[in-house]
Amino acid sequence: MPLLAAEAKGKRRRKKGMENDNLTGYLFILPFLIGFFALTVFPVAMSLYLSFTNYDMLGTPRWIGLDNYERMLMDDTKFIKSIKVTLFYVFTAVPFRLVFALAIALLLARLVVLKGVYRTLLYLPSVIGGSVAVSVMWRQLFGNEGALNSILAKLGLPTVSWLGDPSYAIWTLILLYGWQFGSSMLIFLAGLKNIPASYYEAAEVDGAGPWRRFINITIPLLTPIILFNVVMQTIQGFMAFTPSYIIFEDGRPLNSTLLYVLYMFQRAFTFFDMGYASAMAWLLLLVIGLFTALIFKSSSYWVHYESEGER
Amino acid sequence: MQARRKAVIKLAGEQLLLLALTFMMLYPLLWMVAGSFKDNGTIFTTAHSLLPNRLDFSSYIEGWKGFGGVTFATFFLNSTIITLLSTFGSVASSALIAYGFARIRFRWKKVWFVCMMLTMMLPFEIIMVPQYVMFNWFGWIDTYWPLILPTLFGTPFFIFLIMQFIRTLPHEMDEAAKIDGCGKFAIFSRIIVPLIVPAMMTCAIFSFYWRWDDFMGPLLYLNKPQLYPVSLGLKMFSDPDSITNWSALFAMSTLSVVPVFVVFFLFQRYIVEGISTSGLKG
Numbered sequence: 001m002p003l004l005a006a007e008a009k010g011k012r013r014r015k016k017g018m019e020n021d022n023l024t025g026y027l028f029i030l031p032f033l034i035g036f037f038a039l040t041v042f043p044v045a046m047s048l049y050l051s052f053t054n055y056d057m058l059g060t061p062r063w064i065g066l067d068n069y070e071r072m073l074m075d076d077t078k079f080i081k082s083i084k085v086t087l088f089y090v091f092t093a094v095p096f097r098l099v100f101a102l103a104i105a106l107l108l109a110r111l112v113v114l115k116g117v118y119r120t121l122l123y124l125p126s127v128i129g130g131s132v133a134v135s136v137m138w139r140q141l142f143g144n145e146g147a148l149n150s151i152l153a154k155l156g157l158p159t160v161s162w163l164g165d166p167s168y169a170i171w172t173l174i175l176l177y178g179w180q181f182g183s184s185m186l187i188f189l190a191g192l193k194n195i196p197a198s199y200y201e202a203a204e205v206d207g208a209g210p211w212r213r214f215i216n217i218t219i220p221l222l223t224p225i226i227l228f229n230v231v232m233q234t235i236q237g238f239m240a241f242t243p244s245y246i247i248f249e250d251g252r253p254l255n256s257t258l259l260y261v262l263y264m265f266q267r268a269f270t271f272f273d274m275g276y277a278s279a280m281a282w283l284l285l286l287v288i289g290l291f292t293a294l295i296f297k298s299s300s301y302w303v304h305y306e307s308e309g310e311r
Numbered sequence: 312m313q314a315r316r317k318a319v320i321k322l323a324g325e326q327l328l329l330l331a332l333t334f335m336m337l338y339p340l341l342w343m344v345a346g347s348f349k350d351n352g353t354i355f356t357t358a359h360s361l362l363p364n365r366l367d368f369s370s371y372i373e374g375w376k377g378f379g380g381v382t383f384a385t386f387f388l389n390s391t392i393i394t395l396l397s398t399f400g401s402v403a404s405s406a407l408i409a410y411g412f413a414r415i416r417f418r419w420k421k422v423w424f425v426c427m428m429l430t431m432m433l434p435f436e437i438i439m440v441p442q443y444v445m446f447n448w449f450g451w452i453d454t455y456w457p458l459i460l461p462t463l464f465g466t467p468f469f470i471f472l473i474m475q476f477i478r479t480l481p482h483e484m485d486e487a488a489k490i491d492g493c494g495k496f497a498i499f500s501r502i503i504v505p506l507i508v509p510a511m512m513t514c515a516i517f518s519f520y521w522r523w524d525d526f527m528g529p530l531l532y533l534n535k536p537q538l539y540p541v542s543l544g545l546k547m548f549s550d551p552d553s554i555t556n557w558s559a560l561f562a563m564s565t566l567s568v569v570p571v572f573v574v575f576f577l578f579q580r581y582i583v584e585g586i587s588t589s590g591l592k593g
Binding site for chain 1: 322325326328329332333336337338339340342343346359404407408410411412415416417418420423426427430432433434436437438439440441442443444445447461463464465470494495496499520521523524526527531541542543545546549557560561564565567568571572575579583
């Protein structure tokens with residue numbers, strides 16, 4: 001992590017030029033402290049409290065203990081469905097985006113001519129990725145009379161109701177997620193640039209082919225960056241909302257696109273079931289925490305950190 | 312000779328592959344722009360085509376009228392106000408906080424730093440419900456406060472990015488200024504700020520993107536069309552039940568991303584560096 005390196009650097013420097021100055025220090029970070037307590041700690045604590053209550057924003061919150069959690073896990077089939085949809089989405093869309101980003105980064109890294117131009121053009125979809133315009137465009141692209149069906153028809157193939165068929169609908173969202181591979185691509189490119197060319201030369205002298213070099217040099221040296229990407233993209237994947245809301249509104253067809261955050265949003269702002277929505281938010285926080293911990297935990301088996309001594 | 316021919320073929324192959332790939336990736340965007348020039352009758356019969364059969368801007372004029380008597384001029388103005396205020400606020404306060412963390416020693420600094428990094432990992436969606444309840448108590452529904460106020464307390468990602476930048480600056484100048492009698496704030500405003508302009512630019516650009524594209528915030532807090540930013544206006548404009556003028560929808564979609572593209576092409580350097588060095592979402 002760059003963070004640790006920076007911390008270590010800070011420590012070395014601290015000896016010269018920095019003395020204790022509590023008042024000034026706190027004055028400078030005061031905005032952060034106010035925001036942290038008023039807009040993070042307080043809401044998080046409040047949502048924990050609300051998750052044990054029944055609250056519709058009109059009356060006062062009524063304490064109901066674990067009822068929300070019980071209802072969620074035992075009775076709410078829509079909730080279970082949203083979990084299934086979200087897990088499927090995350091485990092398909094995130095690897096899809098990352099593999100794609102890595103493949104393109106590898107292709108770009110060895111390019112000599114027009115490298116910058118391709119990098120810019122391929123990053124473009126990510127620039128406007130989160131915008132409403134893209135989701136609106138996607139809806140038309142995959143619509144019954146959209147561009148994709150028009151091409152299929154031209155080729156003499158049967159057209160498909162991409163947005164109306166429960167087995168295809170979620171794939172349009174996965175494709176949209178994969179299409180915005182730009183930032184992962186840039187991060188991979190930066191990582192590839194840091195691999196010393198001498199490693200490859202040495203391997204070539206030893207008679208290693210391109211595939212061996214990729215498996216034994218590129219991948220191991222990229223693992224810290226892959227780890228970082230996997231963590232960030234997984235969190236982002238769990239949070240997906242705007243495209244599903246704009247393209248499918250309420251998770252249609254047959255709740256096949258009912259992503260977790262979309263359902264949470266419905267519970268909170270369509271039904272004003274704030275207690276239930278808070279319980280959902282807490283469960284989501286736990287799930288993300290768990291996944292992040294698992295990824296980090298597993299990282300000792302597959303992430304390769306170059307120690308200073310080795311070089 | 313043989314080797315050279317092989318190299319040429321390889322080069323051509325690479326270029327061809329990338330060209331095809333880039334075209335495929337940009338097709339949806341080109342298609343959106345093309346759709347804004349097609350007339351409604353032909354828009355679906357030649358749905359996949361990138362060449363409009365005419366080139367007139369009537370769909371732009373038609374779309375600009377918006378809905379319910381509110382034009383897109385209002386939406387664009389609202390977006391501009393929200394984006395500028397929140398970008399300015401978040402970059403300025405982030406720089407201040409970053410300086411505090413990077414250059415001043417005070418008690419429990421480590422603790423607060425860890426808190427900040429944790430906040431960076433905490434998605435907005437987790438606190439959206441209680442924050443809504445809270446801002447509702449304050450009577451801030453249908454105002455811009457819920458969208459702008461949270462940005463005034465700094466953005467953890469920006470704080471981190473600027474901190475990393477400040478750490479690369481030599482301490483000697485701080486020392487010299489101190490000897491000349493400058494206090495910490497003078498050092499910050501006169502010496503550090505001019506030096507960290509590139510980092511602040513990167514942050515400002517990211518902030519611009521996020522605020523301009525922000526959809527969930529306005530969706531939660533704004534109910535009056537006069538207050539809508541472009542993102543929410545476009546969503547309402549695009550409601551499948553009400554819209555019949557598809558080319559106008561494409562036209563307004565295209566317009567809504569123009570500012571983002573302009574900023575991207577003007578400041579590309581900062582963005583690529585920002586993502587590659589700090590490695591975060593974009």
